[in-house]
Amino acid sequence: MKDVYLLSGFLGSGKTSLLSHLIEQMKEKGLKPAVIMNELGKLPFDSRSVDEDVPIKEMLEGCICCTGSEKMEAQLQMLLEGEVFDVLLIETTGAAHPVEAMDAVLSPYFANRLNMKGIITVADSKRWLERDKMTPQTRMLFMEQIKHAHLILANKIDLLSEDEVATVTMQIQGFNRHAPIIQTSNAKLPLNMITGLEATYHGQEVKQAAIGKQLTLSSRLHTFSEPVEKEVFEQWVKELPDTVYRMKGYVPLVGYKNPFLFQYAYGMVQWLPEYIKMEPQIVIIGDQVEAITVIGNTPND
């Protein structure tokens, strides 16, 4: 039997950071992890954060819950037949409902081969404190991801005061009384915190929260036709509405040869130089992102 962990959490909360950290620790212990990664938007981008020797299956265009469990089952089947591994880590998109994704793993077909260990939800602590700013539907998804977790990371505590960290922890615990809460920065979770998990449903009601149903969450791919000034771009980012939750990709900046790796999650911008010339594209994820005017818009955007 191979242990399966489902990494859940809202857009930009730190799931990929957790994934990388867990893989590193598993390898140190001599375990061979495999990964199923699932991206909302079109850039197979986060998979670059996983080492080449780790088997990885990507599910692009949508999320595990709404592309159907058949596709997920096919990925699981391919991994089980084609790869040697001990542990499976599944990173769901920030727009997936964790229990729906878990259902796909719990197919009777895999009953003797996969052991569902649990849902680990990464919560952006700062976003938790300001969750009232989200649209009601998106907030519901954010809360559902926390409610159904078997283990919760109150992540990004480096951005909060001590009092705020205490408030977040207490409030989250009040919301999900079953799951231990670990306070983390950069999702640095010790591996031994997850090995004792046992997946259960806790008999709670599951609210449907898939894209295209109640949720208006959507993603948009923008291609830059020419380089932009960094300051102008950052100003554009600052002026975006609160309902843009996540952006990532490669931005061509004036004065630099290669587009920069750009990450945006909940008001925080991160730039990293890139040594190869990547496609100058970003994915924008949020509520009704089609209405946003994107800087340096191209006619076919």
Ligand SMILES: Nc1nc2c(ncn2[C@@H]2O[C@H](COP(=O)(O)OP(=O)(O)OP(=O)(O)O)[C@@H](O)[C@H]2O)c(=O)[nH]1
């Ligand atoms: N300050 C701070 N930044 C963090 C922390 N954890 C992650 N980040 C940053 O937040 C951004 C998103 O982190 P990811 O790990 O990619 O988040 P994710 O949940 O995988 O994002 P999606 O899959 O796109 O939804 C990146 O720029 C990270 O460097 C943290 O604890 N503190």
